[in-house]
């Protein structure tokens with residue numbers, strides 16, 4: 001029997017996180033968007049949270065790829081990682097992007113995409129541990145997808161992109177987890193021009209507008225009486241997975257600054273969740289405290305401690 005522990009390298013941190021209690025906090029009243037001026041960034045003397053060495057790193061695309069292009073070996077010239085793609089682009093003056101630009105792009109993708117997806121998975125696995133019926137439906141969906149493989153044994157089963165696309169119920173289950181536990185629980189925007197909200201609230205240039213995604217996901221006025229329930233079915237209409245307005249469900253932001261990694265994040269989370277659930281029962285260790293940590297990202301304060309049991313072992 002495996003010892004309680006985390007699953008997988010990529011999502012180890014998220015899966016190590018744990019949670020106490022099963023109730024969802026409901027905001028006492030509607031959340032009002034309030035605008036008020038906050039100190040401008042230069043007025044705040046905050047130390048940088050992450051130190052990235054500026055001088056020593058020299059970013060280059062994949063050398064094999066560059067060599068492949070040079071000597072005409074296309075199989076080596078087909079790499080499409082983010083860094084390699086950006087090294088091929090030119091800036092508005094027609095020059096290659098600077099090392100600083102390339103570094104910032106890579107760090108941005110790492111910071112924006114890693115913890116957001118891993119905490120979402122941690123909350124998802126915890127919610128599943130409280131909702132056996134949801135896990136059963138996900139497993140049924142996975143079994144049906146695997147059964148469609150023609151003449152292929154399961155072997156070392158690796159889900160294919162077209163199979164991941166078919167995982168609609170799993171998609172809804174992840175979206176529902178993000179509704180109750182949005183990876184970014186609180187966000188803000190700065191007003192660039194004086195404006196008036198539809199409800200008549202006046203917002204002045206330079207003010208910051210904060211909105212609480214965590215509270216929005218639990219408001220009866222938005223989601224109805226069952227707003228506190230974990231119910232992936234709410235995302236289906238007439239048996240089809242429906243999209244929802246990004247302004248009602250802003251877990252990935254909305255408008256022109258919509259999360260660039262949204263589709264990739266869903267793909268990645270579905271692939272990881274399906275690969276784990278197909279093979280293992282994920283049992284949250286009894287009596288471990290589970291509660292959110294108030295931070296820019298909605299971490300679990302104490303992590304999620306789980307025991308993995310192979311499904312093919314009794």
Ligand code: HEM
Nearest residue numbers: 112113116117120183184187251252253257259260261265
């Ligand atoms: C569950 C996973 C994720 C969630 C919940 C999430 C959420 C968000 C949110 C709320 C924003 C807007 C922040 C703001 O400016 O107010 C954002 C922006 C962004 N995200 Fe994600 N994200 C996720 C995964 C990813 C992944 C995997 C990537 C990259 C591979 C990524 C790349 C980005 C980028 C580049 C932006 C900036 C977009 C812009 O300002 O134009 N995100 N994300």
